[in-house]
Amino acid sequence: MSKPFSDHDKRKQISVRGLAGVENVAELKVAFNRHLHFTLVKDRNVANKRDYYFALANTVRDHLVGRWIRTQQYYYEKDPKRVYYISLEFYMGRTLQNTMVNLALENACDEAIYQLGLDMEELEDMEEDAGLGNGGLGRLAACFLDSMASLGLAAYGYGIRYEFGIFNQKIVNGWQVEEADDWLRYGNPWEKARPEYMRAVKFYGRTEHTPDGVKWVDTQVVLALPYDTPIPGYRNNIVNTMRLWSAKAPCDFNLKDFNVGGYIQAVLDRNLCENISRVLYPNDNFFEGKELRLKQEYFVVAATLQDVVRRFKASKFGSREVVRTDFAELPNKVAIQLNDTHPAMAIPELMRVLVDEEKLGWDKAWDVCVRTCAYTNHTVLPEALERWPIDLFHHLLPRHLEIIFEINHRFMEGGCKKVNMAHLCIVGSHILIATLYVSYTNTNTLKSSYFNGTNFDIVCATMCRFKDFYELDPHKFQNKTNGITPRRWLVMCNPGLAEVIAEKIGEEFIRDLDQLKRLLKFINDDAFIRDIAKVKQENKLKFAVHLEEHYKVKINPQSMFDFQVKRIHEYKRQLLNCLHMITYYNRIKKEPNKHWTPRTIMVGGKAAPGYHTAKMIIRLITAIGEVVNHDPVVGDRLKVIFLENYRVTLAEKAIPSADLSEQISTAGTEASGTGNMKFMLNGALTIGTMDGANVEMAEEAGEENLFIFGMRVEDVDAMDAGKGYHASEYYNRIPELKQAMDQIAGGFFSPKQPDLFKELVDLLMHHDRFKVFADYEAYIKCQDKVNQLYKNPKEWTKMVIHNIAGCGKFSSDRTIAQYAREIWGMEPSLEKIPAPDEKLK
Secondary structure: OOOOOOHHHHHHHHHHHOOOOHHHHHHHHHHHHHHHHHHOOOOOOOOOHHHHHHHHHHHHHHHHHHHHHHHHHHHHHHOOOEEEEEOOOEEEEOOHHHHHHHOOOHHHHHHHHHHOOOOHHHHHOOOOOEEEOOOHHHHHHHHHHHHHHHOOOOEEEEEEOOOEOOOEEEEEOOEEEEEOOOOOOOOOOOOEEOHHHOEEEEEOOEEEEEOOEEEEEOOEEEEEEEEEEEEEOOOOOOEEEEEEEEEEOOOOOOHHHHOOOOHHHHHHHHHHHHHHHOEOOOOOOOOOOOHHHHHHHHHHHHHHHHHHHHHHHOOOOOOOOOOOOOHHHHHHHEEEEEEOOOOOOHHHHHHHHHHHHOOOOHHHHHHHHHHHEEEEEOOOOHHHOOEEEHHHHHHHOHHHHHHHHHHHHHHOOOOOOEEEHHHHHHHOOOEEEEOOOOOHHHHHHHHHHHHOOOOOOOOOOHHHHOHHHHHHOHHHEEEOOOOEOHHHHHHHOOHHHHHHHHHHHOOHHHOOHHHHHHHHHHOOOHHHHHHHHHHHHHHHHHHHHHHHHHHOOOOOOOOEEEEEEOOOOHHHOHHHHHHHHHHHHHHHHHOOOOOOOOEEEEEEOOOOOOOHHHHHHHHHHHHHHHHHOOOOOOHHHEEEEEEOOOOHHHHHHHHHHOOEEEEOOOOOOOOOOOHHHHHHHOOOEEEEOOOOOHHHHHHHHOHHHOEEOOOOHHHHHHHHHOOOOOHHHHHHHOHHHHHHHHHHHHOOOOOOOOOOOHHHHHHHHHOOOOOHHHHHHHHHHHHHHHHHHHOOHHHHHHHHHHHHHOOHHHEHHHHHHHHHHHHHOOOOOOOOOOOOOOOOO
């Protein structure tokens, strides 16, 4: 049962968590009991924890609704420019606690729930994660929605309401097993269906070229039913909307079959239509050219653009009268942001709407389209870029293929056999934003080898891949560093650290993360150092309890908590981490009486169901854990744990407890990464390569305050251009590497199946694109430096403070403010709009 706060704790937590006033608490208790009785039709005799969660969620939602309606009224009255963020993924996680933080209700709700004799943490654990994303791409979209609301932007997130989100991962006998994520089975208290805004989306059919223009006929219609979720800003009374579309079959679907006795089959066939929003594709950084995926991509943009045009034409709240018909004004009132290539179909669809339906000429329509759309590229991996077969496109979207051929004729080389979605995004947008980061030294290489000294201050590897487009129009290309929302990733998940910071520099850092720089004044303050270390130890103790409950492994809370949590992929190099685990294990076994720095190494992440190598990597990690964790010689000096079903909610528990964050991808392969930023903000030190956002993290905190190792991008390029990478050279030269590989190959970690990891050994020895062995030696030496510093807690904590103080740049508020000013032509505002009970100005 939750304990009441002491007076000291209450005083500490008043500001960041919101004041628990007597009236607030009494009002919340009344609303809670009313929802339990009238919404859930239960009383305290029969209600269970889930009922109590729903009663609390509806109580908190009541505080959103007035602000939500008021915000939309405000937008319709002011008629600001609106931004539409279209993404196939929104990895939202849980909503309850985040909403309480943003509305300053957390303390009042805690006190009300305590007075009702319930446990807040137990109720929060009843909420299902909204796992509508694979990883970084979807989580970035969720952080962006929070920042857009907190910065007062008239913004809408548009995506798909997947019935089944990212699969639940079970580890059975060491192997990943996938289970469907039926996240909606108990209902979702945060969403509101809007059937009055249902939209028709067409597929298949053929085109007719008539004197009145092109007609798309004989199509199959699928209805898009919108569900709206409120997105509250941080204490500014603004509540924006995330609208997710669900596919529904129309009532007359296959009606001809009804008339010939096929009624039952026709009804069953409705499922084929509705499969569009059935499941999230579980592949990240890998393109899978399936018809259902292309249907999903078109479905979301077709429905969204109908909404965009409807809202553009109407100006007053609640009005459906057409009041604005000059589409030359569209770029001044609408910004459409495409989150990677998945929503690329927005470009030909907008052209179809403007040319075929609104009767604009091609040139005028194209000008409007380009000035309205902007595209963010998130990856350089060639296997992740979408290229759709022409035959599939012609079958599914014949009119759009004609439009793409016309674009291709005007802007690209002829004779294409596949539709390259990245190229389509580049020519059809006024800006390409890249989230990739490459070292400044590499920029000079790019300048000289690709752009002959062009002013290339944008540090972005994307341009190498899209060199021809850059040379055609260099002003289109920008770099924007990604960010994370400090509300969820500090205030909510690590309140102890947030309070320690607030006591020193006030609360402004929650809205302006650059304020964290002021912590450098306290770098030698012994009391502050102790407070930071104390919060970390409390978080570790809490997570250690979680680990012991779920994994039945006794954890040494004094050990270094070493995390590598991200999608399982060869380029992220979990295999390099495995080699360190084995090397450290072998060293302890060789000299058991030596004073070793204790470590708990935790790896988490999901492997795409069809990605065999990634699944084998998980099996290797669990196999190493089985040996290490049961070796009495090693004891609690080394534990290896694979974190099952890593997701947003588990991240919120794990990240605050981390001492070390592993960001060890091959230089030049990671677009940016945001997990690295979350660890940094929560007081973990980073061991990593100069890849992705690690480069900027080193710039902000000082490279001496990160553990940087291994090849730089220019070293990788030089190796590829020179003699190439030969794994056997490292294997034969480095005894500890040879020993580790021989153990894996010889069945030391799989005695019942000695050749279990034969494929992984073969991969590392002969087919490793990501050069694991080339960085092994530097990685092990760098880990030795980590161990040495961890033995000096004061110096370790001072380095932690340097890292926290350097996090200001990595707020998604800063990213979105740059998007708004430099891409969308909008001005962010920290102004608070009037609350629902106040008069609108």
